[in-house]
Amino acid sequence: MKNETSTAFFDLSLLFFGTIAGLILAILTVPFVEKNTYLSIIAPTLLIFALPGFVYYAFARNKKVIKEKGIRPLNKSDIVLEILFYLLLFFAGLLIDFGISRILESMPYEWAVAETKKAEETEFFIRKIMNDTSGWWYGIIAFAVIPAISEELYFRYGVINVIDKFIQNKTATIWSVAVLFSLIHFSAIGFASRLTLGVIFGYLYYRTGSIKWPVFLHFSNNFFALLLI
Secondary structure (H helix, E strand, O other), rough: OOHHHHHHHHHHHHHHHHHHHHHHHHOOOOOHHEEEEEEHHHHHHHHHHHHHHHHHHHHHHHHOOOOOOOOOOOOOHHHHHHHHHHHHHHHHHHHHHHHHHHHHHOOOOOHHHHHHHHEEEEHHHHHHHOOOOHHHHHHHHHHHHHHHHHHHHHHHHHHHHHHHHHHHHHOHHHHHHHHHHHHOOOOOOOOOHHHHHHHHHHHHHHHOOOOOHHHHHHHHHHHHHHHHH
């Protein structure tokens, strides 16, 4: 028990200080990347999420500190129910976000107006990149490929395994990490859909025991979202 606690705190320290190091590097690189639109988008994600995520991944792979996943092993006979569960969560998140966006649009408060304006500016910025022939592939890499790999390694491989060592309740761990995953985007608009996606990614990781499936689903979601903008 004592050994498990020591391992849990060591893993937490590894991820925490890795994140701090990534934040410091991201801040230090601002003067070098701020004039380049593409680098200014990619650099923070790579340094804050990918760097500590890859460090933890390498450590976990070498030291074999990751426990076997499995709230319940993925059973072929349950695949249909599993997909329905994920779809239900996904559309529930979209409906809640639709309601939140409408409420924010109707509120006269400055923070609500600022939140709506920020979302519109972000969408306009992404649309501008995606509509540029030379920037289309960059948009896919910057908004779909890199976030999928970086964020899943960080949240679903790093954070989820660290928290699981303390909570030791897989369902609570999945939802806790999903909340953190949604909060880290710093936007009320889209919070519910990000939350439900985080839950789906978490359950998929535990069901399959592999990070590649959450990465693939994360990429697919971002990719199709870009096509619809």
